Amino acid sequence: MGIVHIEIDGVALEAETGSMIIEVADEAGLTVPRFCYHKKLSVAANCRMCLVDVSNLPKAVPACATPVAEGMKILTDSPKAKMAQKSVMEFLLINHPLDCPICDQGGECELQDVALEYGSDVSRFTEGKRVVQDKNIGPLIATDMTRCIHCTRCVRFGTEVAGIREMGATGRGEHMEIGTFIEKSIESEVSGNIIDLCPVGALTAKPSRFRARAWEIQSTPAIAPHDCLGTNISIHHRRGEVIRVVPEENEDINEVWISDRDRFSYESLNKAKRLLTPKIKKDNEWQDATWEEALSLVADQFKSICESRGAESIGCLVSSSSTTEEMYLAQRLMRGLGSHNIDHRLRQVDFSCQHDDPLYPGLEFSISDFEEMDATLLIGSDLRKEQPLLALRLRKSTRFGQVMAVNSFEANYNFKLSVDLQANPADIPTQLHGVVAALIKQQKDPVSADLVELFADVEFSPEQEKIASQLRIAENACVVLGQSGLEHSNSGHLRWLARTIARLSHARYGELSHGANSAGGHIAGALPHRTIGGTESDVCGWNTIQMLQKGLEAYLLVNTEPDLDSSYKDAAQVALLKANFVVCMTPFAQGQFLDYANVLLPTAAFSETSGSYVSVEGKWQSFTAAVKAKGEARPAWKILRVLGNLLDVSGFDYNSSKDVRNEVKTRSEAKSELVVGQYRVPEQLEKGGESPRRLGLYDADPLVRRSPSLQATADAKNNWRYELIQSIFGDVS
Numbered sequence: 061m062g063i064v065h066i067e068i069d070g071v072a073l074e075a076e077t078g079s080m081i082i083e084v085a086d087e088a089g090l091t092v093p094r095f096c097y098h099k100k101l102s103v104a105a106n107c108r109m110c111l112v113d114v115s116n117l118p119k120a121v122p123a124c125a126t127p128v129a130e131g132m133k134i135l136t137d138s139p140k141a142k143m144a145q146k147s148v149m150e151f152l153l154i155n156h157p158l159d160c161p162i163c164d165q166g167g168e169c170e171l172q173d174v175a176l177e178y179g180s181d182v183s184r185f186t187e188g189k190r191v192v193q194d195k196n197i198g199p200l201i202a203t204d205m206t207r208c209i210h211c212t213r214c215v216r217f218g219t220e221v222a223g224i225r226e227m228g229a230t231g232r233g234e235h236m237e238i239g240t241f242i243e244k245s246i247e248s249e250v251s252g253n254i255i256d257l258c259p260v261g262a263l264t265a266k267p268s269r270f271r272a273r274a275w276e277i278q279s280t281p282a283i284a285p286h287d288c289l290g291t292n293i294s295i296h297h298r299r300g301e302v303i304r305v306v307p308e309e310n311e312d313i314n315e316v317w318i319s320d321r322d323r324f325s326y327e328s329l330n331k332a333k334r335l336l337t338p339k340i341k342k343d344n345e346w347q348d349a350t351w352e353e354a355l356s357l358v359a360d361q362f363k364s365i366c367e368s369r370g371a372e373s374i375g376c377l378v379s380s381s382s383t384t385e386e387m388y389l390a391q392r393l394m395r396g397l398g399s400h401n402i403d404h405r406l407r408q409v410d411f412s413c414q415h416d417d418p419l420y421p422g423l424e425f426s427i428s429d430f431e432e433m434d435a436t437l438l439i440g441s442d443l444r445k446e447q448p449l450l451a452l453r454l455r456k457s458t459r460f461g462q463v464m465a466v467n468s469f470e471a472n473y474n475f476k477l478s479v480d481l482q483a484n485p486a487d488i489p490t491q492l493h494g495v496v497a498a499l500i501k502q503q504k505d506p507v508s509a510d511l512v513e514l515f516a517d518v519e520f521s522p523e524q525e526k527i528a529s530q531l532r533i534a535e536n537a538c539v540v541l542g543q544s545g546l547e548h549s550n551s552g553h554l555r556w557l558a559r560t561i562a563r564l565s566h567a568r569y570g571e572l573s574h575g576a577n578s579a580g581g582h583i584a585g586a587l588p589h590r591t592i593g594g595t596e597s598d599v600c601g602w603n604t605i606q607m608l609q610k611g612l613e614a615y616l617l618v619n620t621e622p623d624l625d626s627s628y629k630d631a632a633q634v635a636l637l638k639a640n641f642v643v644c645m646t647p648f649a650q651g652q653f654l655d656y657a658n659v660l661l662p663t664a665a666f667s668e669t670s671g672s673y674v675s676v677e678g679k680w681q682s683f684t685a686a687v688k689a690k691g692e693a694r695p696a697w698k699i700l701r702v703l704g705n706l707l708d709v710s711g712f713d714y715n716s717s718k719d720v721r722n723e724v725k726t727r728s729e730a731k732s733e734l735v736v737g738q739y740r741v742p743e744q745l746e747k748g749g750e751s752p753r754r755l756g757l758y759d760a761d762p763l764v765r766r767s768p769s770l771q772a773t774a775d776a777k778n779n780w781r782y783e784l785i786q787s788i789f790g791d792v793s
Contacts, residue, residue: 066132081123081134082110092136093145093174095152095259096211097124100316102220107152107211109174111144112136120144142178149178152209155190155234156260163207165261167274171209192237197227198245199772200252200324202269208238208262214254221317222248223455223474238262247774249448249757252323256306256316267327267769268304272296280686281308283673284322285381285576285666286761287447289427290675291318295326295667295686302326302667302687312428313675319448320773321757321764326667328648328766329690332789335649335662336691346654351692354659355699359706361641361658362397365614371398373613375602378404378586379620380575381761382696383671384680385720387577388584388592389700389712390618396709400588400601401612404581406626407543407574409752411603413552416740419594420582421546422676423570425538431456435534435567437495437527438465439558440488441542444474445757445775447572451475461534464527466491468544468751478530479523485751489550492557493745494524499564502532507564510741518745528565537567543574543754547627550749559739573676575761580674583728593728608632614641618696619663621762623652627752645696648762652788662693666763669695670717682721753780765789 062077068090075084080103085092096107103125111120115133120141123134135141153175160166192205212229215238219225226246231237240246255265277296284291292308305326307318338354339346349357365373376394378387387404394402405411430436430453443451454463455475464479465471468488481491497518500507520528531537539562545554555571562569573579585592588601602610608622608631615636622632636642636656644657647665668689672682689695697717704712714720756779758770766789770776779785 064128064130064132066128066130066134068134069136075128077128079128081112081114081126081128084128085123085136090136092123093178094124095170095174095209096213098213098257100221101213101216101257104212104216107209108148109145109152109178111141111148113138113141113144145178146180149175150180150184153179153183154185155206156209157189157206159204159207159261163204163261164202164264164269165258169261170259190234195239195243196245197240198247198251198774199769200266200320201246201255202264202266204262204264205238207260209260210236210238211259212238213257213259214238214263217254217257218248221253221452221455222250223452224248226251227254245774249321249444249775250317250319250452252320253307253317265304265323267324272298272303277303280684282667282683282686283576283681284318285763286321286325287319287449287576288573288578288676289313289447289449290576290673290677290679290681291322291449292681293318293322297667297687300687302329312426313679314449315452317449317452321448321760321770324769325763325767327769328763329665329667331768332648332766333650334690335646335660335693338662338692339649339660341658346660351694354661355702355706358643358659358661358703362614362707365641366397369613372401372601374399374616375401375607375612375614376403376616376618377406377604377607377620377622377626378402378581378618379625379761380404380406380573380578380581381666382577382581382619383669383717384577384580384584384674384724385671385717386618386696386700387581387586388720388724389697389704390616391585391587391591392711393700393704393707393709394601394616395591396704397707400597400599401607402586402601403588403604403607404575404578404586406604406620406622407547407752407755408551408603409547409549409605409627410551410749411605413555414587414589414603415596416552417555417582420579420674420678421571421573422579422678424568425570426677427453427675429536430454430538433457433534433536433538434461435530435537436461436463437531437537437539437561437567438463438467439492439539439541439554440467440545440548440751441465441540441572442467442469442471442544442754443542444472446543448757450572461536462530464530466495466527469754479527481523481527485548486748488545488548489553489557489745489747489749491524492554492561493518494520495527496557496560496564498525498528499532499561502528503564508741511560514741514745528561531561531565531567534567537565538562539565539567539569541571543572544751546571546573547754548749548751550746553742553746553749556739556742563739570676577673579676579678580672583674584724592724604628605631608635611635611638613639615639615643617642617644617646617653617657618700619645619647619762621646621651621653624759624765625761645699646762647690647693648766650766650789651762661699662689662691663699664689664693664695668693669697671695671697672717672721680725682718755779756781759785
């Protein structure tokens with residue numbers, strides 16, 4: 061790209077050829093008013109608010125659609141520009157209602173801000189104003205369409221970013237209306253982003269409607285507690301209550317977007333029944349207790365069980381969305397007692413190859429690299445419903461690259477697939493065998509004799525050969541194993557096959573783990589076979605499936621409901637009901653755990669605690685509490701610290717979560733080079749296997765299950781466990 065020299069308001073600037081005036085002005089920190097322009101969307105140039113005065117041109121021109129040229133001189137505040145901008149502003153306000161005092165957008169409205177400088181205090185329009193009927197487009201977004209100024213940001217977002225054209229325009233001129241197709245509700249998993257895009261109050265968040273004014277709200281940066289990407293969010297709160305969640309811009313991770321589950325799951329913190337005090341079950345009745353009584357009972361029971369049955373009769377299951385500090389203290393507590401029964405992999409079924417795993421499940425490339433891929437192979441991944449923001453990234457790559465998939469289900473992607481192989485779960489290994497065999501045949505470099513011999517008799521189809529060819533010839537390629545692949549009963553072999561495909565095609569490899577912090581759980585040592593930093597444990601404890609199928613004397617559950625979160629619903633219910641002592645650390649007072657728990661410890665939710673997450677990129681991100689925990693609830697790391705002291709486990713003298721994080725980072729960084737992952741060729745190819753039924757987008761963790769608005773969406777209602785979820789949490793609204 062060439063460089064041109066221009067001048068804006070007397071400031072000399074350099075710009076790339078082809079850049080638009082508004083882009084250069086933004087980069088230089090110069091203000092140009094706009095409504096329809098957005099840096100992540102195509103140029104529409106339909107609001108005309110960004111009209112500027114360019115030398116040698118008779119009329120003002122839109123800055124968003126006018127490319128720069130050598131020697132161009134631009135004025136944004138000349139009489140010509142000001143007159144044009146004020147005229148546009150007058151037209152935009154002709155039909156706009158004067159309801160700023162009751163508008164949710166009031167105080168942070170782009171129209172208000174621009175009207176203050178470019179608007180007039182008197183309207184010359186005396187004819188009847190246009191009124192547009194509001195539309196019901198679902199449980200998440202409220203509409204006041206009379207306020208709409210036809211910027212079409214919402215329309216372009218659906219078409220260009222989300223890949224689902226759900227909104228559009230009908231009519232022309234003054235009669236133009238923005239809406240959905242035949243009164244259809246919006247069903248995209250990232251639909252809430254149009255709330256942020258709307259420059260006026262036409263589209264606002266339904267759950268937070270009329271809850272607070274913009275100037276009353278405080279903002280605290282945080283990390284989303286649902287996906288493994290480390291999505292940056294801002295928690296808006298007032299008087300100790302979370303009002304809403306919005307995106308925090310981070311170009312390397314989530315750009316300027318967040319998924320709907322990140323945006324609206326906070327509802328569960330306000331509308332679900334919260335556990336406000338510790339509770340102890342006596343004579344099958346729940347009774348309030350003090351923290352001293354509850355923790356002393358837990359410590360006494362654990363000590364008694366260790367003395368009578370041995371420490372290995374106690375197990376701990378931790379949510380994969382717990383903080384790194386919580387996972388580290390949980391595993392230290394268990395190992396301090398003498399038990400290695402600790403796990404956070406509640407959805408994993410096959411643990412046969414766990415000793416060959418790398419330090420943590422992650423990506424060998426950055427999240428932003430997804431949009432630059434020439435070829436991508438997805439294995440067992442419903443990307444839209446598992447990692448919505450990653451699907452947006454990958455969709456960009458299809459402008460010039462190819463995406464292929466091997467799944468045991470029909471996935472509704474928001475991009476086109478060049479190859480779509482679907483088979484039952486038992487045949488997924490066979491499909492990947494064919495891809496490996498095709499790659500071996502196409503290889504020009506020497507291939508391991510063991511590998512050649514292993515795949516000597518494997519035949520491959522034209523589709524498998526095409527996958528191999530696309531990966532091999534691509535300059536930038538990746539192989540990604542999704543959550544369904546990790547849940548396969550033969551996932552160890554699938555992971556070896558996926559890594560082998562990546563290695564033979566010189567592609568990069570990645571796994572998309574469950575929860576927000578599976579990587580942190582691996583690093584912190586919340587595993588039965590490894591301690592902190594991936595160090596192999598002297599004793600291998602029981603994993604999730606062993607703890608739930610064989611049964612234990614006692615369980616410590618940290619922010620998880622195994623009967624709903626794990627792949628072993630029936631086994632979990634039986635094991636937990638049979639156990640003599642179950643301790644639940646949870647923010648909620650409603651759930652099936654009331655049937656099997658003996659002690660409930662009120663735990664701070666994600667917005668009420670400090671901690672850190674580790675993303676699939678290996679990026680550490682820390683956050684602080686936005687609001688105070690409800691009632692007598694305490695952060696989980698503090699509860700575990702006190703338990704460690706009561707159980708006489710040494711080293712539990714931390715003063716803050718930062719102290720815990722620093723210890724984890726220091727100890728893990730010194731040992732992380734020990735675990736790099738193995739690629740040993742098996743003696744024979746494994747076939748067959750099955751997958752547990754996949755959890756829905758709004759059924760994956762305790763927060764989304766208790767959010768009334770998310771449970772009212774089409775995604776939730778199409779979930780196979782919808783009736784069960786409603787029967788348990790249906791009264792949260």
